[in-house]
């Protein structure tokens with residue numbers, strides 16, 4: 639059986655990424671912190687080493703299978719939880735400027751510790767709801783790319799995420815294998831928020847038979863000031 643580190647190395651190679659020794663060390667440290675803190679606060683249901691590698695680390699890195707993430711881009715990870723996909727992305731892409739956002743304070747506290755221990759630069763973790771930050775002028779339409787994994791269904795997620803993206807920028811939703819129905823139901827939301835579907839990419843997770851989907855939305859118009867609506871409203875009454 640492959641050892642822990644082999645899964646990560648082999649799997650990232652399958653994604654076209656060749657990890658440096660110090661990056662592997664950071665993944666390893668991150669995993670130890672994740673497992674340790676998961677005993678105290680709920681961060682992930684996945685606890686097996688190999689599964690963490692595949693379903694958290696490598697899944698996050700599938701973003702780099704696309705060439706949408708350009709050098710020095712300013713990126714926000716909305717509803718990052720235990721740091722996915724943001725932390726793995728930052729470990730291998732020092733060049734990007736990253737904001738991690740989550741509405742649970744305990745998870746932000748954990749991420750501050752991870753950022754510190756892994757000595758990651760040009761990154762911060764902020765506590766709050768997407769609906770509130772999306773109306774804050776320091777964050778609204780300030781990002782080249784917004785990303786989000788496992789946070790809400792698409793019609794809700796677009797209202798959470800598109801307000802952060804600059805016109806000309808992208809929102810990348812990381813989803814499971816079947817997205818057709820969800821995407822169809824969110825056509826109106828995409829349009830109302832100033833977006834347009836640019837690409838739908840199916841990616842097989844390395845060393846597994848799981849297929850995931852990256853939905854790439856281009857921001858073609860400014861988002862109307864009435865969006866996002868008040869905290870809780872997008873989920874209660876999706877567009």
Ligand SMILES: C[S@@+](CC[C@H](N)C(=O)[O-])C[C@H]1O[C@@H](n2cnc3c(N)ncnc32)[C@H](O)[C@@H]1O
Nearest residue numbers: 717718719722740741742766767768787788789
């Ligand atoms: C199921 S977890 C997914 C975490 C991570 N993205 C992952 O894929 O492992 C969803 C996260 O989104 C956060 N969240 C849910 N609604 C939110 C909102 N309106 N604004 C900010 N964060 C939110 C939750 O606190 C939770 O940490």
